[in-house]
Amino acid sequence: MSLITNLSKQAAKAAKVLALLTTEQKNQVLQAMANALRAETDHILSANQEDLANAKQNDLSPAMIDRLTLTPARIEDMAQGIETIVSLDDPVGKMRSMGTRPNGIEINKMRIPLGVVCMIYEARPNVTADAGALCFKSGNGVILRGGKEALASSMAIAKVMHKILVEFNLPEALITVVPDPDRGLMMELMQQKEYIDLIIPRGGEGLINFVTENSTVPVIQHFKGVCHLYVDKDADLNVAEALLLNGKTQRTGVCNALEGLVVHKDIADKFLNQVAPILRAANVKVNACKRAAEYFDDVTVLNDDEFGEEYLALEIAIRVVDDFAGAIDHIDQFGSHHTEVICTKNQETATLFQRSVDASVVMVNASSRFSDGGQLGLGAEIGIATTKLHAYGPMGLESLTTEKYLVNGTGQVRD
Incomplete structure (x- = not known):
């Protein structure tokens, strides 16, 4: 049996063992994990320094290095994220009635774990x-296949969590980290x-496309985050600036x-004059349509089909639209x-x-940065689904469960 098949x-x-634990038992383990992460901060940071040194040597992008970097504050955030999960309702076992049929059969649905979830990720050690x-x-076993750039950090975090599992007489395989980042093993994992x-x-x-195209297991997809702010003609411009x-x-x-920034033409002159010096002071590179470009120095003018880039940097695309419908059309095309x-x-x-915008999270007068499982009250998030089966948006505990029917009768048979 191969390494990957054996791990899977x-x-x-192990997931079968987890299904037998009560909510209280699961919460005890999780609190111990949060405490252990804090206690092992120095060890985790030391492993992270090894990853960061390799990342710089391999000329990873600033965005990748930012995701890879751990600090005491980020480790504390991980611990607090786990404690938030402890405080949340356990979805497993929750019942809802579907009613009683005319023949007397009672129908309910009960939330159950999915089983085993596999995470494939790049420079994000916090995902571990x-x-x-x-x-x-949520009652699921998990297999974690991180990229080689985060392997030392991920293994260090997993080691802390494994120590707690062992203390509670639970199998380490509940949280499995693939110890070898070889791409061939990832291919096998997806089968x-x-x-x-x-x-x-x-x-x-690129990673999302590769997994989607090669996996025989269902995949939750999140291709990219091209998020827009639309400043309406009735906006408070100071709020919009913030x-x-x-x-x-x-x-x-x-x-x-x-x-992306989309601005209604009626307030474009006032708002763009207001934010142009602020964006310049923040070293934000501006790409803009011809109407917006006149407000900025050192601007790159975009053609109508050149929007929709995910910059992941101090860079933004700005467009002035004639009306609300124009804003919706732009978001539909480039979001x-x-x-x-x-x-x-x-x-x-x-x-x-x-109601009009097709996005997993649609906000009014609030920063896009709140589109996050922790900020939305889910605790940590396992991912963000931008396709609609079976979840849409930040995925928390409930998104890691499904429902099964429980049907109770008294001897009924079908005619």
Whole structure:
């Protein structure tokens, strides 16, 4: 039996053990994991330094290095994310009635784990803790295949979590890290449909496409995050400025950062004059349509078909539109179904925007940076689905479960 088949089989077997734990038992384990991450901060940071040195030697992009970098604050965020998961309701075992049929059969649905979830990700060592904790609470085994650039960090985090599993007499295979980043092993992992129930890739568009095209296991897809802020004619321009700066500059190398600004023509002159010096001071490179370009120095003029880039840097695309319908058309054409934001004081326009835009998260007068499992109350997130089967948007505990029918009768037979 190959390494990958054995790991997959052991994870599936371990998931059966997890299904027997109560919510209280799962929460005890998770709290111990959060405490252990804090206690092992120095060890984790030491492993991360090894990854960062290799990343710089291999000329990884600034966005990749940002995702790869761990700090005491980010490790504390991981620990707090696990504690948030502890505080959340356990979806497993929740019942809902589907009613009683005329023949007396009672029908209910009960939430159950998916089984084994496989995460394939790039320079995101925090995924090891986030995914491990989310899958544990939702009753799933998890197999983690990180990229070679984050391997030392991921293994260090997993070692901490394994120590706690052993202390509670639980199998380490509940949180499995593939120890070899060889691409051939990843190919084999994607063929384990007998043991793995769902694959969630997190990384660049190339990785998502590769997994989608080669996996025989169902895949949750998140191709890219091209998020827009639409500044409506009825916007509070100071609020719009704050949303723009926070969404674009607070952290650039993440999928919920703003990549596009769409401005209604009625307020374009005032708003673009207001933000042009601010974007320049923040070193944001501006790409713009001809109408918006006149407000900026050192601007790259875009043709109508050149929008929709995911920059993951201090760079943004700006377009002036004639009306609300023009904004919707632009987002429909160039958005990525991730997160879209409107700034407006008009409640009717806000409601229409939320109903019209096809994105997993649609916000009114709030930063795109809140499009995150932790910020939306899910604890850590295991991924963001920008396709609609079976989840849409940030995926928390409930997205890692499904439902089965429970049918109770008293001897009924079908005519």
